Structure formats: C-alpha cells, structure tokens
Amino acid sequence: MPILWLILIVSAIAAVGYFLGRSRALQSAGGDSRNLHSLPSFYGANVGLKTLIPAIGLLIFWLLVQPFFVNSQVSDMIPGTAVAEGSSRSLVMAEVRRTTAGLNSAVAQGQMTEGEARNPDTDVADITQRLKDAGQVVTSDITQPVLHAAQSYRVMNANGYRVMSIAIILVALAGAAFSWWQTHSEYRARNVVEQGVRVLLLAAASIAILTTVGIVLSLIFNTWEFFKLYPASDFFFGTTWAPSFSGRGGSSSLGILPLLWGTLYISIVALLVAVPIGLFTAIYLSEYASSRVRSIAKPMLEVLAGIPTIVYGLFALLTVGPLLLGVFGDDGFGWMKAGTAVMTAGLVMGIMLIPFVSSLSDDIINAVPQAMRDGSYGLGATQSETIRQVVLPAALPGIVGAILLAASRAIGETMIVVLGAGAAARLSLNPFEAMTTVTAKIVSQLTGDADFASPEALVAFALGMTLFILTLGLNIFALYIVRKYREQYE
Amino acid sequence: MTDASMQSPETGRRATSLTAADARTRKRANAEKRFRAYGITAIATGLFFLIVLFSSILSQGIPAFTRTVVSVEFTLTPQEREEAEGTLFKTKAYSNLFVSALNKELAESGMNVDFDEEAIERLLGKVGGTIRTFYSENPDQLDTPVKFDLAASSRVDGYFKGRVSRDTIQDSRFLQKSDLDLVDALETAGIIKQSFNWPFITGADSGVDNPGGAGIGASVVGSFFMMLVVLALSLPIGVAASIYLEEFAPQNRFTDLIEVNISNLAAVPSIVFGILGLAVFIQFMHLPQSAPLVGGLVLTLMTLPTIIISTRASLKAVPPSIRDAALGVGASKMQAVFHHVLPLAAPGILTGTIIGLAQALGETAPLLLIGMVGFVARGYPEGFVAGFTEANSAMPAQIYTWASRADAGFYEKAWGGIIILLIFLLTMNIIAIILRRRFERRW
Numbered sequence: 001m002p003i004l005w006l007i008l009i010v011s012a013i014a015a016v017g018y019f020l021g022r023s024r025a026l027q028s029a030g031g032d033s034r035n036l037h038s039l040p041s042f043y044g045a046n047v048g049l050k051t052l053i054p055a056i057g058l059l060i061f062w063l064l065v066q067p068f069f070v071n072s073q074v075s076d077m078i079p080g081t082a083v084a085e086g087s088s089r090s091l092v093m094a095e096v097r098r099t100t101a102g103l104n105s106a107v108a109q110g111q112m113t114e115g116e117a118r119n120p121d122t123d124v125a126d127i128t129q130r131l132k133d134a135g136q137v138v139t140s141d142i143t144q145p146v147l148h149a150a151q152s153y154r155v156m157n158a159n160g161y162r163v164m165s166i167a168i169i170l171v172a173l174a175g176a177a178f179s180w181w182q183t184h185s186e187y188r189a190r191n192v193v194e195q196g197v198r199v200l201l202l203a204a205a206s207i208a209i210l211t212t213v214g215i216v217l218s219l220i221f222n223t224w225e226f227f228k229l230y231p232a233s234d235f236f237f238g239t240t241w242a243p244s245f246s247g248r249g250g251s252s253s254l255g256i257l258p259l260l261w262g263t264l265y266i267s268i269v270a271l272l273v274a275v276p277i278g279l280f281t282a283i284y285l286s287e288y289a290s291s292r293v294r295s296i297a298k299p300m301l302e303v304l305a306g307i308p309t310i311v312y313g314l315f316a317l318l319t320v321g322p323l324l325l326g327v328f329g330d331d332g333f334g335w336m337k338a339g340t341a342v343m344t345a346g347l348v349m350g351i352m353l354i355p356f357v358s359s360l361s362d363d364i365i366n367a368v369p370q371a372m373r374d375g376s377y378g379l380g381a382t383q384s385e386t387i388r389q390v391v392l393p394a395a396l397p398g399i400v401g402a403i404l405l406a407a408s409r410a411i412g413e414t415m416i417v418v419l420g421a422g423a424a425a426r427l428s429l430n431p432f433e434a435m436t437t438v439t440a441k442i443v444s445q446l447t448g449d450a451d452f453a454s455p456e457a458l459v460a461f462a463l464g465m466t467l468f469i470l471t472l473g474l475n476i477f478a479l480y481i482v483r484k485y486r487e488q489y490e
Numbered sequence: 491m492t493d494a495s496m497q498s499p500e501t502g503r504r505a506t507s508l509t510a511a512d513a514r515t516r517k518r519a520n521a522e523k524r525f526r527a528y529g530i531t532a533i534a535t536g537l538f539f540l541i542v543l544f545s546s547i548l549s550q551g552i553p554a555f556t557r558t559v560v561s562v563e564f565t566l567t568p569q570e571r572e573e574a575e576g577t578l579f580k581t582k583a584y585s586n587l588f589v590s591a592l593n594k595e596l597a598e599s600g601m602n603v604d605f606d607e608e609a610i611e612r613l614l615g616k617v618g619g620t621i622r623t624f625y626s627e628n629p630d631q632l633d634t635p636v637k638f639d640l641a642a643s644s645r646v647d648g649y650f651k652g653r654v655s656r657d658t659i660q661d662s663r664f665l666q667k668s669d670l671d672l673v674d675a676l677e678t679a680g681i682i683k684q685s686f687n688w689p690f691i692t693g694a695d696s697g698v699d700n701p702g703g704a705g706i707g708a709s710v711v712g713s714f715f716m717m718l719v720v721l722a723l724s725l726p727i728g729v730a731a732s733i734y735l736e737e738f739a740p741q742n743r744f745t746d747l748i749e750v751n752i753s754n755l756a757a758v759p760s761i762v763f764g765i766l767g768l769a770v771f772i773q774f775m776h777l778p779q780s781a782p783l784v785g786g787l788v789l790t791l792m793t794l795p796t797i798i799i800s801t802r803a804s805l806k807a808v809p810p811s812i813r814d815a816a817l818g819v820g821a822s823k824m825q826a827v828f829h830h831v832l833p834l835a836a837p838g839i840l841t842g843t844i845i846g847l848a849q850a851l852g853e854t855a856p857l858l859l860i861g862m863v864g865f866v867a868r869g870y871p872e873g874f875v876a877g878f879t880e881a882n883s884a885m886p887a888q889i890y891t892w893a894s895r896a897d898a899g900f901y902e903k904a905w906g907g908i909i910i911l912l913i914f915l916l917t918m919n920i921i922a923i924i925l926r927r928r929f930e931r932r933w
Contacts, residue, residue, distance in 0.1 A: 067776060194824040198738060204730035208751040211791050215762060218769030277532045284529025301536050308852025310886040311908050314893050318901055319546045351539045382518055384525035412759025414855035419893055439761050446859050464765045475757040
C-alpha cells in the first residue's frame with residue numbers, strides 16, 4: 001500500500017524534524033532553555049506541524065483531484081464510435097475501470113508482466129482470455145479502444161502517483177527545512193503552534209458542515225439526474241409504484257404517493273402504540289414512582305432503545321408477524337393474508353419508540369416547576385387532577401416536540417419496515433395489508449444490480465431527498481417548539 | 491363534629507361528611523386510582539414487550555449454537571485408497587467405503603436398517619469428497635483410525651430441534667420419511683449426536699441452500715475492521731471538534747452554523763448516510779465497494795454527532811476553576827485545555843465513545859447501500875490491510891441477509907447471530923458503565 005508508506009515516510013520526516021528543531025532552538029539559546037521564547041518542545045512541534053500539514057493536505061487534495069483529471073483525459077481518448085448504441089460514455093468508462101482493475105491485479109498476482117500489461121499492440125482476444133484465466137472479472141468483449149484506454153488509464157494513474165509521492169516528500173522536506181531555518185531563540189514558536197492547532201480543531205468541527213453539504217449535494221445531483229429521465233410531476237403525484245426490473249424497454253411508474261402513504265400509516269400505528277405507553281410511563285415514573293421503582297424500571301425500558309433495529313426487524317418478521325397472522329389471519333378473523341403488514345411493522349416500531357417518548361417526556365415533565373404542583377395541591381386538587389390540569393398543559397409544547405421527534409424517527413426507520421412491512425406498494429386503508437415505505441424502497445432500489453444511470457436506481461436518491469427534507473423539517477419544528485417552551489421557565 | 495346534617499339552605503348544597511366520602515369524592519378518588527393504574531399498566535406493557543423480545547431471541551437463537559453431527563470412526567488402508575483412486579468415480583468409491591464402515595458400526599450396536607448411499611447423501615451431503623480431501627491433505631493418517639465429525643444436513647438438524655417432524659415431512663430430494671428411520675437408528679447407536687456449533691462462530695456465510703454451513707465469524711471480522719476505522723477517525727475528530735466548540739469557538743454565525751449542523755445530523759435517518767456513502771465514497775471517489783473501510787467511513791460520519799454531543803457534555807462538566815488555576819500559573823489557553831481539562835474529561839469521553847461505537851455496531855441500513863450485504867462475507871480477509879479493503883460484511887448485515895432468505899434454517903442462524911451481536915453490545919455497554927462508575931468525578 002504505497003499511500004500508507006507515504007504517510008509513514010512523511011511522519012518519519014516530521015519526527016526527525018521535531019528533534020532537530022528542538023535541538024537547534026536549544027543550541028541557539030546556548031543550551032539554556034530559559035533564554036528561549038517558548039518551551040523547547042514547541043520549537044520541535046513547530047517543525048513537525050509544518051512538515052505534516054502541508055504534505056498531508058497535498059496528499060488529500062491530490063487523491064481527490066487526480067481521478068477526475070485522469071478520467072476526463074481517458075474519456076476524451078475514447079472515440080465516439082466506440083460508444084455503442086444504447087450505451088453511454090460513463091458505461092464505457094466503467095468498463096475501462098474494470099479492465100484496469102483486472103490488469104492491475106493480474107500484474108500483482110504475477111500472472112502478467114508489467115510490459116505485457118502496457119503493450120499497446122497486444123491481441124485483444126488474447127489479453128481477455130488471460131485476464132479470465134487469472135480469475136479477473138472482465139466483460140466478455142474487451143474492445144480495442146477500451147483496452148487502449150485502460151492501458152493509458154493505468155499508465156497515467158501510475159505516473160500520477162509517482163509524481164505525487166515525490167511531490168509530497170519534497171513538500172514535507174521543504175516544510176521541515178524552512179521551519180528548521182526559522183528556528184532561533186527569539187522565534188515565537190508557541191504562538192505559531194497554538195494557532196496551528198486551533199486551525200486543526202476548527203477543521204475538525206467543520207466536518208459536520210462538510211457532511212451536511214455532502215449529503216445535500218449527493219442528493220441534489222442525483223435527484224436532478226433522475227428528474228431529467230423521469231418527469232417530476234409523475235414522481236410527486238403518481239399513485240402507482242411499479243418499477244420495471246429489466247431497466248430497459250418496459251416503462252416504470254415511480255409515483256411516490258403509495259410509499260408516502262405507507263410511511264405515514266406505519267408511523268401513525270407506531271405512534272399510537274408508543275405515545276400512550278411512553279407518556280403514561282413518563283408520568284408514572286416522574287410523579288408517582290418511588291426512587292427504587294424508578295431506578296429499576298427506567299434503565300430496563302431504556303434497554304429497548306439500545307437494541308439495534310435489525311433485532312426489531314427480525315422480531316417483526318419472525319415473532320410478531322406469525323403471531324398476528326394467527327389471530328387476524330384466515331384461522332382467526334380472516335383480515336390478514338401474510339405476516340408482513342402495516343400492523344406488524346407499526347407495532348414493533350411502536351415498541352422501539354416507547355423509551356424514546358418516555359425519556360424525552362420524563363425530562364420535560366420534570367422541568368415543570370414544583371411550585372405549580374404545590375399551588376394546585378393547595379387548592380385541593382388530587383395528584384391526578386394536578387397532573388392532568390396543571391402539569392400536562394404546562395408540559396404540552398415539550399411533549400408535542402417529543403412526539404414530533406419520535407415521528408421523525410419512525411419515518412426514517414428502515415430495518416423494521418424492510419423486514420416487517422412487506423414489499424407491495426399500495427394505497428389502502430386496511431392495516432393488515434402489506435405496504436411499503438420510502439426507506440424500504442431506497443434499500444430495494446439500490447441493493448439490486450441495476451446500473452446507477454437508470455431511473456430505477458436514481459429514484460432512490462429522489463426518495464432520499466424527500467425523506468431528508470421530511471425528517472429535517474420535523475426535527476427543526478420539534479426543536480423549535482421544545483426550545484420555545486424551555487424559555488418560559490428558565 | 492358529630493352532627494353533619496346541618497343544612498345551609500342559602501346555597502342549597504347537600505350535606506357533606508368528613509367520615510363518609512360522598513359520591514363526588516369517591517369519583518375523584520377512583521379517578522386517581524385509575525390514573526395510577528394506567529401508569530402501572532403502561533410500564534408493565536413496556537416491560538412485557540422487553541421480556542417477550544428477549545425470550546423470543548433466546549428461545550429461537552440458542553439452537554443455533556448446537557449442531558447435529560454424525561461421528562464415525564473410520565480407518566482407511568493404503569490399498570483401499572489406491573483402489574478408490576483407481577476408479578472412475580473417485581468420491582463415489584469413498585462414499586462406498588464410508589457406507590460400509592457405517593454399516594459395521596451399526597451392526598456392532600445391534601441395529602439393523604437398510605440404507606443406501608443416496609440416503610447418506612441426503613443426511614450428510616457429499617461424504618466421499620470430504621473424506622478424499624482429508625486423506626489427500628493428511629496422507630500420514632492412513633491406516634490409523636480417524637474420527638470424522640460430519641455435519642448433518644439442515645433438515646436432519648431440524649428433526650432434532652423440532653423444526654421437522656415425521657408428520658410434516660414430505661418426501662423430497664432433501665429428505666425422505668424413510669431416512670428418519672435411519673436417523674433414529676443412528677441416534678440409538680450413539681453415532682448421531684448434538685455438539686457445540688463451533689463452525690457457526692468461526693465460519694463464513696454459505697450458499698443459499700446450505701443453512702447448516704453458515705457461520706458469522708467472517709462478518710464479525712468485518713465489523714471489527716469497521717469499528718477500528720470508526721474509532722480511529724471519530725474519536726480524534728469528535729474530541730477536536732468538541733474542544734473547539736466548547737473552549738475556543740467565538741460567538742459568531744459560523745459557530746452557530748456548526749452547532750445547528752451537528753444537532754441536525756444527529757437526527758438524520760441512518761439510511762441517508764448510506765446514500766451519502768454510496769454517492770460520495772463509491773460513485774465519486776471510487777473506493778472499493780463492500781469494503782469495511784467505506785462502511786467505517788459512513789458509520790464515522792453517523793456517530794460523530796453522538797460523540798461530539800457526549801464529549802461536549804463531559805468537557806462542560808469540568809469546573810471552570812481548573813481552567814482558571816492553570817491559566818493563573820501561566821499556562822496558555824491551549825495548555826490549560828490539553829494538560830488539565832482533557833485528562834479530567836477523559837472517562838466521560840471514553841464512555842460516550844464506547845456508546846457511540848455500540849450504536850454504530852448495530853447499524854444495518856447504510857451498510858446495505860454500500861454493498862456490505864451478507865453473501866459477500868465468504869471468508870476471512872488475507873492480512874491486516876486487506877481487512878479494510880477486501881469485500882466483507884458486518885454482523886447486522888449478515889443477520890439481515892439470513893433473515894431475508896427463503897430457507898427457514900437460516901432464521902435460526904439469524905437469531906443466533908443476534909445473540910452474538912447483543913453479547914458484543916452488552917459487553918461494550920458494561921465497559922462503559924464500569925468506566926463511568928469508576929472514574930466519574932463529582933465536583
């Protein structure tokens with residue numbers, strides 16, 4: 001792994017620089033560290049940081065930019081005639097990359113020499129056969145242009161990485177030499193190092209922004225691509241969801257309404273389970289329970305929140321589904337056809353949300369000032385009357401916020417609905433029928449082997465965009481309500 | 491007052507007594523009792539769900555840890571081997587040898603059942619191949635008795651665990667009713683028995699038609715490498731970000747922007763992070779698909795908000811007097827934070843990190859999108875670096891893959907996998923609790 005080695009080499013230069021800088025500083029102070037502006041270690045750190053940061057920065061920048069550069073160069077090399085009817089340049093490029101990977105690992109395994117892999121005059125059929133013999137995944141027909149492109153792709157990449165390694169080591173050495181030269185007893189090493197560390201801390205904090213930007217950009221770009229292939233009005237107002245699996249020929253109808261309906265329906269069922277149980281639990285635990293009951297019941301319920309969602313998914317599929325089928329299926333009421341249904345997923349999701357609702361509402365109920373309760377008792381109200389007529393109204397905005405947060409969780413939940421809700425998208429009112437949700441369809445559209453350029457795969461990004469906006473809106477609204485409420489008592 | 495019948499005609503109110511409750515008081519008292527009962531019922535329901543969940547995990551998952559094996563002692567002489575190697579169907583010759591050995595053992599224990607190789611194949615799969623490979627790898631074992639523990643097929647396993655019974659079985663190429671007679675005979679002879687299922691813990695995923703051979707080991711390794719990436723990235727970045735926000739950030743728009751972003755990211759559905767990983771790391775940066783490295787990167791972005799929130803809480807818990815004292819003796823702000831505040835906050839930070847890691851370990855949805863599905867976990871990675879880049883799965887994704895397969899034999903594996911996953915989570919949480927109990931300081 002050359003990049004690993006590169007990082008190690010740069011680190012080694014930095015480490016050597018640390019000691020050289022430190023000793024030069026001490027030397028310039030006549031061996032007495034009291035004559036230095038900063039502690040000796042700061043002079044060392046100054047050299048180390050000035051070696052590491054530019055070099056690593058350049059490495060990251062190079063790694064991000066080089067693929068683009070090589071891609072566009074190689075892509076221009078492919079003649080227009082090599083792009084077959086019904087195919088696209090990006091598909092050909094994918095083939096080029098596959099061939100490149102095949103050549104690379106064939107060379108790495110010693111089944112092909114470097115010269116053979118680079119030889120532009122090799123027979124296409126021969127090299128295809130040899131790649132297949134070497135156990136590489138290649139398409140059956142590597143064409144001459146693809147092979148040429150792959151070969152120059154390899155060469156450009158290899159050259160690029162070689163230049164990169166040299167450049168980075170030079171930058172590291174230059175940084176070390178420059179900062180070593182700077183070092184003398186009057187140099188304000190501490191201020192410089194602390195400023196540098198501060199910038200690093202800021203960079204770490206900015207990753208949160210970068211992540212959000214990454215999410216938004218990746219959603220927007222791919223959604224845009226999707227709407228170029230599929231009309232937006234059909235997506236937002238279509239009432240049928242029937243992707244064609246071939247990806248070609250058959251037209252898909254990709255209406256989001258049945259998915260949104262399934263999502264909402266399951267979330268409503270989940271909230272109908274979670275809100276009463278969670279709320280009453282919170283009320284009992286914060287107003288009635290002795291501290292002993294509280295110290296046992298609260299952590300036990302919170303175990304429910306720590307269980308991974310895949311466990312709930314399996315629980316829905318294999319335990320709750322068959323159980324409900326026994327009661328409401330053909331042997332019982334006859335309302336249910338299969339174990340996977342809105343009811344199954346909603347019930348299990350409700351169980352998952354109980355601790356979420358209860359601990360949030362618990363905090364909010366506890367935040368209601370005791371004076372309000374005392375006032376109510378003083379007027380002769382019983383405890384339950386106080387709770388219903390004083391505490392709950394005071395806590396209501398917070399509780400609504402908690403319920404909205406729970407709803408956003410329910411909408412974004414994936415594994416329970418993937419396993420428990422079924423796969424059929426339909427607009428129906430029967431809670432014992434299978435329905436599907438936005439999240440479940442994102443998984444199923446992106447885990448198949450459809451290529452990324454087809455509307456059937458790209459629709460997942462549009463679904464993701466909808467989901468992101470929906471949950472973000474709910475969260476912001478909920479936090480706004482909670483915050484507004486908090487200001488009243490603090 | 492004993493006389494409670496004093497009327498007050500002006501108001502027209504009915505007489506009330508302090509000793510006997512009137513209807514309205516009773517109603518209010520009953521409402522109070524009902525209200526309390528609702529609360530108790532709610533808690534009881536929650537706990538009931540918890541118990542049902544755990545009992546179904548345990549009752550359905552524990553059978554995954556035992557397997558049915560047929561252990562036959564078998565001696566192969568060099569002549570027999572040569573003869574077998576000379577025939578056209580080599581593995582068939584070995585199966586014949588096995589069948590005769592089995593027959594002998596059955597006869598020794600006084601059982602008499604008719605069976606043929608096909609029955610053996612239904613019970614044990616391709617025995618001949620296994621035996622042949624064993625002897626070609628260990629030629630020194632010739633002429634000495636060797637004990638073979640051969641795994642029984644998943645239907646036979648199901649027969650012992652109650653999944654398959656004589657009433658429900660249908661003759662198929664997998665198992666026939668008559669085979670069960672043989673199984674019963676083997677059981678009385680003590681040849682077929684239950685043993686601990688090591689291959690489940692150490693093995694890798696198997697094909698769709700072989701639930702018996704599926705193991706979770708490879709995906710545990712995948713999860714391990716992913717957690718290494720998450721730990722190596724999210725701990726330093728999370729701590730650095732929290733230090734900046736808690737100790738250095740000026741009050742301005744940019745700081746507000748960071749704060750809003752962190753709190754929003756904490757609530758973004760995990761599947762959206764999977765979309766991000768797919769678009770940025772795989773489509774855009776061309777990192778290898780299904781690699782634990784990519785999974786680790788996605789989970790890092792997902793757990794960062796959690797770690798930042800808990801780290802900030804523990805930095806905030808260090809009293810300002812510590813900072814003031816450090817500044818007072820001439821430390822710079824940076825030295826005060828790194829030499830004094832950070833070490834004091836370390837236990838809290840570690841606890842938060844472990845809990846964040848536990849959360850990441852159980853996450854499934856984003857992994858499915860970047861291709862870390864169960865069936866790519868076909869073996870252990872070759873070496874440490876390959877562990878990050880080679881296609882692998884993770885525990886929850888492996889469980890999902892098993893749960894979505896048609897063969898019910900995989901369901902047992904899925905429950906068993908959940909037990910292993912929960913053991914890991916439990917261990918991590920216990921470590922976090924111990925750390926908190928042992929090192930937490932109250933100021």
